[in-house]
Amino acid sequence: MSSRADLAIAALRKGHDDLTALVRGLTPEQLTGPSAASEWDVSQVVSHLGSGAEINLEVVRASLEGRPAPQFEFNKGVWARWDGMTPQERQEAFPVANERLVEAYEALDAARRASHRIDVGFLPEPVDVATSALLRLTEFGFHDWDIRVAFDPSAVLAPEAAELMADRAGSMFGWVAKPDRLEGRTAHLLLTLTDRDERLGLRIADTVELTDLPATADGELSLPLEAWLRLTVGRLAPKYTPGSVKVTGDLSLDDLRKVFPGF
Template identity: 75%
Template sequence: MSTRADQAIAALRKGHDDLSALVAGLTPEQLTGPSAADEWDVSQVVSHLGSGAEINLEAVQASLEGRPAPEFEFNKGVWARWDGMTPQERQAAFPVANQRLVEAYEALTPEQRESHKIDVGWMPEPVDVATSALLRLTEYGYHDWDVRAALDPSAALAPEAAALISDRVEGLFGWIAKPANLDGRTADLLVQLTDTGETLTLHLTDPVTLGAAPAGPLDGTLSLTLEEWLRLAAGRLKPAYTSSSVSITGPISLDDLRAVFPGY
């Protein structure tokens, strides 16, 4: 039976293979056209994923070699180099950089996947391989969508990534949720995930939290698929990317929720 680390690494591999093939076929106009990430063109999203691959790879290699995690100056140097690339250079460099990271995860033995720790540099303490791979998968899954949605507004998060990201979404609230944008209003919403049958409670308070569905009535109901919920929480359910099946009742509108979750 595969472990959570195995599943995350397999999802990273599929995501790499799929996006690398897509990026390789992009025209110059598509590379410099707007992505679904605010203020970034497609090549800048590709750059972000490529530089992130290099930084993550250094953390993995350092952990295996007993070295300290890369410091911020290392990261700055990687970002500067990718920022200085042309769109076509990013297009060519991304698959190579990301392949190296995926291969490094794939090379870990079953024992390492179970017990090895990786210092990612910004967490309070080193994390296990599953967490390290899931952190990368969360970043990768959303930005993969940023590229795909630029070409097809009906694009969805990769299902293998969405299934694993779902357990991490509340962990993002601390730095992406903006309850102040409700101007003092609060509400508790029932979140119905129409494809999985799961129900959750979204507490629109300060801080924003997510819990199990309560027995009693709430202020309103938000109905959407798991994939749409994950995109909403990361600021990626703007009107152009919202299907007609998404519905909400109660005192909080979908635009209110978009303001609470403005994205990054």
């Protein structure tokens, strides 16, 4: 049976292969066209994923060699180098950088995947391989969509990635959710993930959190998993919203977009 680490690494491989094929075929005009990430063109999203691959690779290598996680100055240097590249240079460099990271995860045998710990540098303690790979998959999955939807308005999150990313949605609320934008309005909604036959509670008050089913719901948000994930990171604009998304109660979908403005 595949472990959680196996599944995350396999999803990273598929995501890499699929996105690399797309990026390599982009024209200069497409590279400098708008992406779905606010304020970034397509090449800048490619740059973000490429620099992230380099930083993540150094994190993995440091853990294997018994070194501390790279310091912020290392990250700044990597970002500056990618920021200085032309769009075409980013197009050429991304497949190489991301391939190296995916290969590093793939090279971990079953024992390491089960027992090894990685200091990612921004969490209180080292994490297991599955969590490390899933952190990268979450970043990769959303920005992969940012690129692909620029050329296909019906694009959705990669299904194999979305299934694994689902477990991280609630843990991201602390920095992506802005409940204060409702100016004191609160709600405890029934959250129905229609393609998973799953029902949860979504409480929006001073903070935002997933809960058990509310005894009395103030409304219902009903939508597929991948649309829910995109909503939480500000990627469910009207033109990217499936017709199956439904909201009832005092809060509207636009209100929820305010709570989750994205990055």
